[in-house]
Amino acid sequence: MAQIEYLAMERWIDSKSAEAKYDLSSSCAKIISIQDLTALSEDKSESNEGPLSTQVLSRCLGYGEMAGSTALRSTLAGLYSVKTPVPLPIENVTITSGASLANYLVFQALCKPDDHVIVHYPTYQLLYSVPQSLGADVTLWKAKEDDKWKLDVEELKGLIKPNTKMIVLNNPQNPTGAIIPRTTLKEIIAIAREHSIVVFSNEIFRPLFHSVHPGDEEFPPSVLSLGYDDVIVTGSMSKVYSLPGIRVGWIASRNKKLIDQCTKLRSYTTISVSQLDEAVAAYALDGSCLHALLKRNTDLARQNLALLVSFIEKYKWACEWVKPVASSVAFVKFAKMGKPVDDLEFCAQLLQKKGVLLVPGAQCFGPGEYTGYVRVGYAIDAKEFEAGLDLLKEFMEEEYENIPLAGRKLAIR
Ligand SMILES: Cc1ncc(COP(=O)(O)O)c(C=O)c1O
Numbered sequence: 001m002a003q004i005e006y007l008a009m010e011r012w013i014d015s016k017s018a019e020a021k022y023d024l025s026s027s028c029a030k031i032i033s034i035q036d037l038t039a040l041s042e043d044k045s046e047s048n049e050g051p052l053s054t055q056v057l058s059r060c061l062g063y064g065e066m067a068g069s070t071a072l073r074s075t076l077a078g079l080y081s082v083k084t085p086v087p088l089p090i091e092n093v094t095i096t097s098g099a100s101l102a103n104y105l106v107f108q109a110l111c112k113p114d115d116h117v118i119v120h121y122p123t124y125q126l127l128y129s130v131p132q133s134l135g136a137d138v139t140l141w142k143a144k145e146d147d148k149w150k151l152d153v154e155e156l157k158g159l160i161k162p163n164t165k166m167i168v169l170n171n172p173q174n175p176t177g178a179i180i181p182r183t184t185l186k187e188i189i190a191i192a193r194e195h196s197i198v199v200f201s202n203e204i205f206r207p208l209f210h211s212v213h214p215g216d217e218e219f220p221p222s223v224l225s226l227g228y229d230d231v232i233v234t235g236s237m238s239k240v241y242s243l244p245g246i247r248v249g250w251i252a253s254r255n256k257k258l259i260d261q262c263t264k265l266r267s268y269t270t271i272s273v274s275q276l277d278e279a280v281a282a283y284a285l286d287g288s289c290l291h292a293l294l295k296r297n298t299d300l301a302r303q304n305l306a307l308l309v310s311f312i313e314k315y316k317w318a319c320e321w322v323k324p325v326a327s328s329v330a331f332v333k334f335a336k337m338g339k340p341v342d343d344l345e346f347c348a349q350l351l352q353k354k355g356v357l358l359v360p361g362a363q364c365f366g367p368g369e370y371t372g373y374v375r376v377g378y379a380i381d382a383k384e385f386e387a388g389l390d391l392l393k394e395f396m397e398e399e400y401e402n403i404p405l406a407g408r409k410l411a412i413r
Helices: 008-019 034-040 070-081 098-110 126-133 153-159 182-195 256-269 275-285 287-314 343-354 361-365 382-398
Strands: 093-096 116-121 137-142 164-170 198-202 231-236 249-253 319-321 329-336 373-377
Touching: 008 343, 008 361, 034 275, 034 287, 070 093, 070 249, 070 275, 093 098, 093 256, 098 126, 098 198, 098 231, 098 249, 098 256, 116 126, 126 137, 126 164, 137 153, 153 182, 164 182, 182 198, 231 256, 249 256, 275 287, 287 319, 287 329, 287 382, 329 361, 343 361, 343 373, 343 382, 361 373
Parallel strands: 116 137, 116 164, 164 198, 198 231
Antiparallel strands: 093 249, 231 249, 319 329, 329 373
16 A cells, blocks of 8 residues: 555644634534534424433443444435435445545545546545555546636546546535536536446535525536436535534445445444434434524525625735635635745744634645645634634735745745
């Protein structure tokens, strides 16, 4: 097995977050406590004891159901079956410790050395570093920065090789907040079907669609509902559902064999996921909580994004972006006279001088690309976001002129 790189973004956030007074690096929608989750529920009856009900607390804590609790898997299968002609069977969902493990298992189970894997880019590093570490030949399929981060399907056709095993998508996309629209998804599926390629879509930011309406004809469905069996998706409670601390994610596929391959490997890593975590996840995804939680987070994303829009407008001499339509993250490029600034230096000085944490783009989504970019997480607590943005404004007035251009100074931190 080849060496694997550090997961640069997690390393950056972990090493810097203790210094941050305002953490605008997070892609998790405002995290929530069990008490607040219970209060958010639309079930106001006395019998609603919250996720850790007497029934859960009195349960003996064995391994539980190894593929994941029936309650959680059937809720997830139900969510993936909305507006689809063929419901997703519960056996086609397996629970993991976060999407991190879900993603890892998909690659470990389905990629062999010398398989060719095409990865939508930029994206979360795990999605290309893990197949690389397994010896796969990875081609990055770049979204067009100058065309609203759109993907060119003609280009995809040219990337296919006889040994192409998998096309990896991230929809909505981290770090841009762009979506792959329905038509493009269908075109990708048609190409995959023609060449018998598995489509793996990381849908962790689904369904945080704050600026595209479900009635829009290009609104992206989950790839699970596009009539092709060799698709596999991963998701998680961490981002859209505000619960990264419970470490619950999942893998779902129309093809039971693909799920079985992942579940077989999962036994070697976790055996089963914590039953308490699963109980919290099942409660949050249940009808009486789900809509309120999604509304809370979509409203927050819209409210904070409006502030970010005004910031970009005010500092348009220094920054530009493609406004995100979904997710909790935006990718903003800072430049001087058209030349990108050193984003690592920008983030390091912003943290040191103002206590605001952002994610440097080249460091965490490059390397060697996306210089000048920073990722901003905007679905966090509204007061924290506003205060952090005010400090970023101060930084722009007081310090921006001293930030070096990319490549002018070797910044190793
Ligand atoms: C695209 C993507 N996938 C997976 C993860 C990891 O998620 P989890 O907390 O569920 O392990 C992240 C976290 O930032 C992510 O952005």
